[in-house]
Amino acid sequence: MVNLRQPRDVAQILLSVLFLAIIIIACLWIVRPFVLGFAWAGTVVIATWPLFIRLQKLLFGRRSLAVVVMTLFLFLVFIIPIALLVNSLVDTSGPVIRSVTSGEMTIPDLAWLNSVPVIGAKLYSGWHSLLEMGGSAIMTKVRPYIGTTTTWFVGQAAHVGRFVMHCALMLVFSALLYWRGEQVALGVRHFATRLAGQRGDAAVLLAGQAVRAVALGVVVTALVQAVLGGIGLAISGVPYATIFTVIMILTCLVQLGPLLVLIPCIIWLYWSGDTTWGTVLLVWSCVVGTMDNVIRPMLIRMGADLPLILILSGVIGGLIAFGMIGLFIGPVLLAVTWRLFSAWVHEIPPPATDPDVVLHELETLEDKNKQ
Template sequence: MTEPHKRYDLARLIFGILFIVILILACFWVVQPFILGFTWAGMVVIATWPLLLKVQTMTWGKRMPAVIIMTLLLILVFVLPFGLVINSIVDNSGQLVDWVSKPDNWHIPKLVWLEDIPMVGERLYKGWQSLTADSGKALVASVQPYAGATTTWFVSQVAHVGRFMLHGTLMVVFSAILYYKGEAVAKGIRHFALRLAASRGESAVILGAQAIRAVALGVVVTALVQALLGGIGLAVAGISYATLLTVLMFICCLAQIGPSLILFPSVIWLYWTGDNTWATVLLVWSCIVVSLDNVLRPALIRMGADLPLLLILSGVIGGLLAFGMIGLFIGPVVLAVSYRLISAWMDEVPEPTEQLPDLPPSINKE
């Protein structure tokens, strides 16, 4: 005896889905001001969770003192330095824009040392003299408007101090909560992933955490080391605004541009001003700092997760371009989870044999 087909109430199904979609959009609208701060907090907590456990063992196994210590470290490492630098830029923005915008502040050096370069020195010196004829007024006039506009743009971008401090405060507050309730939050996320996609969902969540930790170790730590070493070189060589340039160098390293965008123009500036000794020292130091990521970054990424280096770097650059600074972590997580899911799906069937199967004979049509 055949069972009758179950009839569905199409209108009820449509209205049910519509209600769920509206509810999701309403929840997103309510929590929208906190999404960025909570996302940053989640990335920071996942990356520094092993450090929290070590601190907890040092505080006799108690969680609250460890949470307080980690929160203070976040304030000292993330919020306070950037806040001081941004405040310094805003306070001195008027003087900086006025200095760049006035042509009298621009002077073209003679670069007599070019003549000492073997074989091509005399030609380079004559070319520079012809380029800077009439005290270089034409060269300065062509460069100065772009420099003034660029400086004004950077100052206007940094002027959003209130928004930065708001997200920084939310990041610290949410990080403290996640540090204290980390196990419960992780268990809830894993439970949702199990309900959504069984064991593969849980594996995807764990892989996402490993990818975040790999980015934190490989990209962020490498950028921090390069920026600190580069900043020390700038300060020792006597470059002005070394602290500000160190922060800009750190941002460039995060964006995978590298510290060369800050270090090599500083070397050129020292040669420009005639300080050839320190310029040479800074040049050698800059070459060491620039090449450091080729050794340090792959080793640190391997410590965080066993993922292809090209996959992580592609996710970092693509995520940064697509989502901004938070995409630094979102991009590698998306690519890493997708890569592992596709690999698991492909591994469900055996690999093809090394030899191609014999092709059927061709059919000749007469």
Template sequence: MNLPNKNYDLPQIMFGVLFIALMTIASIWVVKPFILGFSWAGMIVIATWPVMIRIQALLWGRRILAVIVMTVLLILLFVLPIALLISSAVENSAPLAKLASNPSQLHLPDFTWLESIPLIGKKTYLGWHTLINSGGSALLAKVQPYIGQTAGWFVSQAANIGRFILHCSLMLLFSALLYYRGEHVGIGIRHFAIRLAGGRGDAAVILAGQAIRAVALGVVVTAIVQSVLGGIGLAIVGIPYATLLTVVMFVCCVAQIGPLLVLIPAIIWLYWTGDNTWGTVLLVWSCVVGSLDSVLRPYLIHMGADLPMLLILSGVIGGLVAFGLIGLFIGPVVLAVSYRLISLWVNEAPEPQQDLEEVNKLLGE
């Protein structure tokens, strides 16, 4: 059999590939300022698409009315609270920075309640006062510069209003466009995936959407519920800077650390100040809030996608470390798609039927 002789023009192929690479790099460079806003918009639209469809059904099937309602909801649920939190961070961090800049105003607490502890109370109280009298001021002098730098960093980050407004504006704009033309965008992405990898590419795109929805439901919603309930508890018992602590609690919940990292010090502070009643109330409330994730998160994750919870949580933590806040969605999507594709590839082979003894004989031969 004679194979046809194909003459390849190697320079043409090289220059063609080079031109495509240059056009790709130039396109990425042009759209680089919009990537973050579009990414956030895509994640939000995918996660809230069922809500938009229900709202559209209630508004006589008018898509434009549903888009307006969803945009207003995004402003109320995302932009406005974050703007208020940034304003609160700037307002509350300024006194902290001022206090940290003057070490003479910093004083270690007296802890007089230590004397009431049976058996070890007096010795503990005397040891604490010995520490204050001998090295307390030196200890504060060493810690004070770091407190000031930390407070200053938070203020500088929170004061970057211009960049925040830009990304929020882009997120709202792209969200409105995706809500309005979501079906066409989805079909285009699936068409590209089919052209790239056939049916498996289409399945990978659908699985990516399910993973995003699972993270939005299981991780983000659980973090919002826990932080809001914890913040309500902090406000009711009279903890100072409850708004800032609620933000810290939300970050801890998203990072899978949990709200107790904030609630336990608040409980200790209440008991230390002698407010035992509110301390006990916050202790009971913290037990309820801290245990919510073990019930709410698995249920919501399985509502979004039938994926192992360990896979989703690993993707959340790894993505957060690798890509920042947007990695909350990127990490689980990458792991979920890879997990499913590898599972399909492995399951194409028949399961092993031979027992271990026959396999050992084959190895011996």
């Protein structure tokens, strides 16, 4: 009996694929405002899940109490510092914006140049000679650009509100993920297994380990260094310590370190004549600037046994490619790819370590082919 193959209905296949694509795109478009908040919530929950489980055991196994405590903890860690930062930025930038918009900003006198040894008087005289030759004209040309830049920064206030909204969504999604974390994780693993079998499940588990490694080794290290550096700035009497602390967090996240902010502050303290606190901040900066060499590898090993260069490359590359969320996307992609590549390579036994043995086997095979 001959089985005749039924002709494929190409139109039906194309329309089915088109219909599925439309459904997927529509769903992604609907949930697009919540993606960033959910991504941050997933990252936070994955990184703090072991802490959450320990807290639940301490609270007599009550999941609801543990969720409330962890949500309050995230509120204290994220929302309150962000509110203080925004308030500090508004208070600091208010006088600058008013002086720029009113046209009262003038070129500074730089009288402190006279205190520079040997060349101070010449620098001060040269600066004022430049002002006399056309300082007002220079300021007239520069002021419109300053005003435009200031207007741009004022316009970015909407982004602050959007960021606060994402933080609120992060708190809500974090509470939901804490409450149903096991079910969500099992669903993701089931979907990955349906796509790629056991390797898909392994990729999801590895992604979770990589997220925890990055959160512990990179973010926690950056926060510790920045907070300790900010404490040193505040104690030493450096103004705008809060803003400098935020800048240090960013420089530490991109692996530039806190010294990029601390060294100019030390120079300023010595320049202003406060040598005592300048020396204290110098010693403190040496401790803060080198502590990441000890903390980061230890914390990364606690999250996942991954090469340090892989994590750091993923952090920097992900930050450039995807923004702040790239701090986690970059290392996760590199880690999963590296582990899958390593598993694929090790499916066969390694070659012989002695090259003479390999060459002898090759010669034997060539002799057999000639015969």
